[in-house]
Amino acid sequence: MELRALLYVLMFLLTLFLYFIKTRDHKDPNKRGRLPPGSMGWPYIGETLHLYSQDPNLFFAAKQKRYGEIFKTHVLGCPCVMLASPEAARFVLVTQAHLFKPTYPESKEKLIGLSAIFFHQGDYHIRIRKLVQSSLSLEAIRNLVADIEAITASAFDKWDGGLVVNTFQEMKKISFEVGILLIFGHLEPHFKEDLKRNYSIVDKGYNSFPTNFPGSPYKKALLARQRLRKILSERKEKKFLEKELLGCLLNSKDEKGESLTEDQIADNIIGVLFAAQDTTASALTWIVKYLHDNPKLLEAVKAEQKAIRKVNGEGNRPLSWSQTRNMPLTSKVILESLRMASIISFTFREAVADVEYKGYLIPKGWKVMPLFRNIHHNPAFFNDPKKFDPSRFEVAPKPNTFMPFGSGVHSCPGNELAKLEMLIAVHHLVTNFRWEVVGSENGIQYGPFPVPLHGLPARFWKESTSSNALPPHDDLTISYPLA
Numbered sequence: 001m002e003l004r005a006l007l008y009v010l011m012f013l014l015t016l017f018l019y020f021i022k023t024r025d026h027k028d029p030n031k032r033g034r035l036p037p038g039s040m041g042w043p044y045i046g047e048t049l050h051l052y053s054q055d056p057n058l059f060f061a062a063k064q065k066r067y068g069e070i071f072k073t074h075v076l077g078c079p080c081v082m083l084a085s086p087e088a089a090r091f092v093l094v095t096q097a098h099l100f101k102p103t104y105p106e107s108k109e110k111l112i113g114l115s116a117i118f119f120h121q122g123d124y125h126i127r128i129r130k131l132v133q134s135s136l137s138l139e140a141i142r143n144l145v146a147d148i149e150a151i152t153a154s155a156f157d158k159w160d161g162g163l164v165v166n167t168f169q170e171m172k173k174i175s176f177e178v179g180i181l182l183i184f185g186h187l188e189p190h191f192k193e194d195l196k197r198n199y200s201i202v203d204k205g206y207n208s209f210p211t212n213f214p215g216s217p218y219k220k221a222l223l224a225r226q227r228l229r230k231i232l233s234e235r236k237e238k239k240f241l242e243k244e245l246l247g248c249l250l251n252s253k254d255e256k257g258e259s260l261t262e263d264q265i266a267d268n269i270i271g272v273l274f275a276a277q278d279t280t281a282s283a284l285t286w287i288v289k290y291l292h293d294n295p296k297l298l299e300a301v302k303a304e305q306k307a308i309r310k311v312n313g314e315g316n317r318p319l320s321w322s323q324t325r326n327m328p329l330t331s332k333v334i335l336e337s338l339r340m341a342s343i344i345s346f347t348f349r350e351a352v353a354d355v356e357y358k359g360y361l362i363p364k365g366w367k368v369m370p371l372f373r374n375i376h377h378n379p380a381f382f383n384d385p386k387k388f389d390p391s392r393f394e395v396a397p398k399p400n401t402f403m404p405f406g407s408g409v410h411s412c413p414g415n416e417l418a419k420l421e422m423l424i425a426v427h428h429l430v431t432n433f434r435w436e437v438v439g440s441e442n443g444i445q446y447g448p449f450p451v452p453l454h455g456l457p458a459r460f461w462k463e464s465t466s467s468n469a470l471p472p473h474d475d476l477t478i479s480y481p482l483a
């Protein structure tokens with residue numbers, strides 16, 4: 001409560017401050033070109049809070065309706081150009097990416113670590129990205145199927161019995177474990193526990209108000225971050241295989257033969273955990289909701305997955321990589337969930353020079369925001385956009401209209417892993433469980449990624465399957481030669 005009061009006071013001061021710089025902004029000479037349409041009206045408290053705590057999309061959609069695909073505004077005191085068309089997003093993220101650098105609030109950069117991949121451009125970015133990509137390539141993740149399946153199955157089994165669980169929080173456990181697997185491979189349990197507990201303190205700090213008061217969640221998070229860094233640097237002594245991300249980072253040498261520093265390694269590991277956990281958990285939670293809300297579709301997905309389960313001796317044999325690559329309906333459900341939920345609703349860049357786009361000037365230092373969600377919900381690209389309809393993905397979306405994982409040099413290197421986690425989770429969910437969503441409120445919460453209200457409280461029951469009645473394993477190998 002006190003924090004909230006403080007927040008309001010700070011917002012008030014910020015507003016006063018903006019009021020004073022506003023005049024300067026307006027006098028800003030735009031001799032080189034005209035600025036995009038839109039109002040720079042100083043952001044009053046309501047608007048700024050609205051953007052960050054409630055549904056930001058109403059804010060964007062209203063602006064887009066009024067001004068079109070490109071418009072200017074103020075966000076948290078920064079002059080900003082918002083872009084709501086596929087061409088404009090491509091311009092900023094792909095073709096002219098060198099003119100737009102990534103930009104994040106300083107408080108977030110400090111928590112994740114200044115050397116993390118997201119914050120960089122140029123040679124250093126390319127170097128880290130290659131390493132991250134190699135551990136996330138199809139060749140690498142195909143070896144993770146069995147482990148991901150085991151992680152998923154054991155997490156789901158704990159839900160059995162109809163207790164109310166917070167679906168999002170439970171999904172976070174799965175995406176965290178998979179992140180750890182990707183980075184370290186198999187870890188000793190006590191080490192994993194230390195990581196998990198310290199990381200969860202960092203996690204709480206991401207969404208808290210960034211004050212350095214002792215005892216504030218943000219301050220605690222910074223301290224936990226230092227402990228994580230220490231844990232990771234002690235880890236250096238251990239031998240790692242090249243295939244895990246930590247091994248890739250530890251063994252990397254640049255052309256001069258220089259290794260990465262401990263800070264660079266720690267920041268990127270914390271960064272990947274951050275990038276991987278809430279995003280994937282949010283997507284998984286939305287899938288549970290959409291399947292629940294569309295019973296006919298759920299039946300069809302069940303049929304697809306039960307056929308696979310049957311081939312695998314009613315779950316006695318693990319999923320294979322090739323099975324995960326051949327789940328046509330489930331794959332479309334995942335794509336449609338990503339479109340509907342648009343987990344990363346928009347992103348930020350900053351112009352490093354004056355840039356001209358379609359006759360408009362984007363001045364140096366201004367922020368630009370490609371609005372993914374608005375593009376995903378534009379009826380010109382996705383017919384009847386509010387309808388959950390996986391069959392729309394039977395034909396490929398128009399170029400640059402579908403960007404759940406971003407686009408260009410900073411696009412998500414974890415997209416195949418995320419999809420793999422979702423396929424495996426859906427397989428286990430629909431073949432083993434029935435579930436009920438608790439409460440009838442439909443709503444979205446932003447934390448900062450969109451999640452169904454209250455994390456989608458739900459009850460799960462394991463369905464009794466015929467597997468108990470099946471003959472022993474050996475016989476199955478004979479009865480199902482397809483596997």
Ligand code: HEM
Binds near residue numbers: 279
């Ligand atoms: C459904 C789950 C996920 C979604 C929707 C998602 C979405 C995105 C998006 C939109 C970006 C680009 C942001 C920008 O351009 O500003 C991004 C970047 C990134 N993602 Fe993901 N992501 C997901 C899962 C993952 C996973 C599982 C990992 C790793 C294991 C991961 C690692 C990263 C990294 C390292 C970057 C930064 C890349 C760079 O700056 O070059 N993501 N993600």
Ligand SMILES: *[C@@H]1O[C@H](CO)[C@@H](O)[C@H](O)[C@H]1NC(C)=O
Binds near residue numbers: 193194195197227231
């Ligand atoms: C964080 O990690 C350290 C090991 O460096 C461990 O001693 C400590 O218990 C962990 N903290 C929490 C809150 O789990």
